Amino acid sequence: MKVLVPIKRVIDYNVKVRVKADNSDVDLANTKMAINPFCEIAVEEAVRLKEAGTATEVIVVSIGDKSCQEQLRTALALGADRAIQIDTADSLDALNIAKLLQKIVEEEQPQLVILGKQSIDSDNNQTGQMLAALTGLPQGTFASEVKVEGDKVNVTREVDGGLQTVALNLPAIVTTDLRLNEPRYASLPNIMKAKRKPLAVKPVADFGLDLTARTKLVKVTPPAQRQAGIVVESVDELVEKLKNEAKVIS
């Protein structure tokens, strides 16, 4: 069984992002970049499926300029077998990303596609579901457990009230939530080995898709800052303030 894992290069989650002075976007110049954390969980899950003998090959794909090869190499070091970079300098909407991934799914015919549930930059939470719609495949989003059984996969999902388990016909699309697994660190020998694993570069123009932007970013502003309040000296004072000043308790 082939497993396809699309990954995204994003700002490292420890770095606090700044908004550009002209409010045109955020400033990513010279910031540390990494694999989106949810995508890393997706890579880990695919590698574990291979180690368990369920998957035979793990393919990672990323869409971006040459710099995303760094994240593809990281995924290869974590245990993926080969990588595809769809080469484009443009930042694409989730729908256009899903259309490109649909072409890769048609070409590679994976039984399972595992993606992160959302990227920590645009916070859209769309790509996996859109890919599922375009390919006509069922989806198990926000997964905390993935069990392949015969021609089905059982996905336990993190939903508002607790957990929901669904059974999906394979092939299927899964998106990861935080508790699915804890990704490993790449060992030095595996980092070295990853340099020799195949990485194919496909120019975006070769896909023959209309990738016109569907949204326009009008402006980006910093969030409203909350004013720090006061430090009270005692629980008595706190209760008094909440009752008489803030009037949020009676």
Added chain:
Amino acid sequence: MSILVIAEHDNATLKAETLKTVAAAQKIGGDVTLLVAGFNCQNAVDAAAKVNGVSKVLVADNAAYEHQLAENVSLLVTELAGDYEHILATALTTGKNFMPRVAALLDVAQISDIIDVESSDTFVRPIYAGNAIATVQSLDSKKVITVRTTGFDAVATDGNAEVVNLDTVTDAGTSSHVSDELTVSERPDLGAAGVVISGGRGMQNGDNFKLLDGIADKLGAAIGASRAAVDAGFVPNDMQVGQTGKIVAPDLYIAVGISGAIQHLAGMKDSKVIVAINKDPEAPIFQVADYGIVADLFDALPELEGKL
């Protein structure tokens, strides 16, 4: 303009968040239709018909929609979409699950998690875990939108909308529901509670979360947790408040033993009043708290419970 809002419900009750999504629809402006897709969902339909500002309630009552499977619900919404310029759902796990599928089937972009409406095609949404606020214009003729409910005030429920039963059934047949393992609690929902008290890594273990119970009982509060507390295994993930968990905006938020990581602040900083209890005076949570108390939570919590 006509707007379709997909109701968030569990067949028995209409979730309060739907009232806020309808408020977002009203801000866009237009004739609002509410869709209730479920199974044996008459109670939810009755509640939906009372939502103010809704002119019509469409009902799709069929086993295919009992568990809100995205494959089936998205086909239904796509089929109905022709009549509407805007399609809105609540940005909770159900809406987040099926809406991007609807957008892709309609070949339009989705605008996720809006917190404000600038005009009928321009919306405001947080990005980078709330560290930046983007204003985004949709260039598509149809707008597919999910609404973060903390940005809108609930509409009233003394309306009387016309109820129309649909007889189309859309069953993709590619997925099925196996089981639910839902948290049973006497307390209000995190997303709907007027008061939330959350514990962080400072709680030290899951047992100590019991210290929050008495205060929650007295205030009618929901109990939440930071991601650090969830990651440490103290409490289940459905209690997580933060960018990757639940986004809440209660009247009163009490953060106990929570340092105030960016990703936690993203989930609660729109609360009206924030109280922080932490023994570290340098903790970033104090920079957003209206009232802070530098104290050991194991002393402060019992005292607070006693004095409420």
